[in-house]
Amino acid sequence: MSKKLNASFETTLxxxxxxxxxxxxxxxxxxxxxxxxxxxxxxxxxxQFSLLTSLNQPDPPSMGSIAALLVMDRTTLTANLKPLEQRGLVEIAVDEADRRVRRLILTPAGRKVLQSALPVWVEVHGEIDRLLPASDGRTLRRGLRALA
Structure with missing residues (x-):
């Protein structure tokens, strides 16, 4: 469609x-x-599931690294962490080596909730994967990762 577009219904389509x-x-x-x-x-x-999953690392990640991973600004990340922190699923701690850095800790309660959510994720993800031909699902995930 190389001609100049106007705001017609055809353009909307x-x-x-x-x-x-x-x-x-x-x-x-x-x-x-x-x-x-x-x-x-x-x-x-x-x-929240995605956030808890991103915190499930051998060492507590920094707030900056999780914001980058989730393609989210720090203000939005802080707002999303607040209810998880209030429920005792996540703790925010000052990094001992660099006091400017905040580390995000998945608490034992957070690990327990994540563990109970994983079978649900597996089931729903399986339903979604079955809607796509196998190669299309892999191609779609690869393309989405490239765009992020």
Whole structure:
């Protein structure tokens, strides 16, 4: 579509059919809703599950490294950590070597909640994977990682 676009309904349909951002946003909301519903009995949202998973590392990661991993600014990360911290699932500690750095610690209670959420994630993820041909799922994940 090399001609100049105008704000007609045909242009709207073109954007709907071709815009990667629009498609990714729709898919992300649908996926998040699906995981939110499945994880709600455990008391987690899909975002909280992702955050707890990202903290499940041999050594407590820094706030900056988790913000980068989740492609999230530090203010948003702090807001997302607050309910997990209030539930005792996460602790924020000052790094002993560099007092400017904050380390994010997955507590034993956080590990327990994450452990109980994993079977739910496996089940829902399996349902989603079955909707895609096997090679398409791998290709989609590789493409999404390239974009992030």
């Amino acid at each position: 073109h954007v709907y059919d071709h815009c990667l951002c629009f498609a990714a946003q729709r898919a992300a909301r649908a996926l998040a809703r699906r995981f939110d519903e499945a994880l709600s009995p455990i008391g987690l949202t899909s975002g």
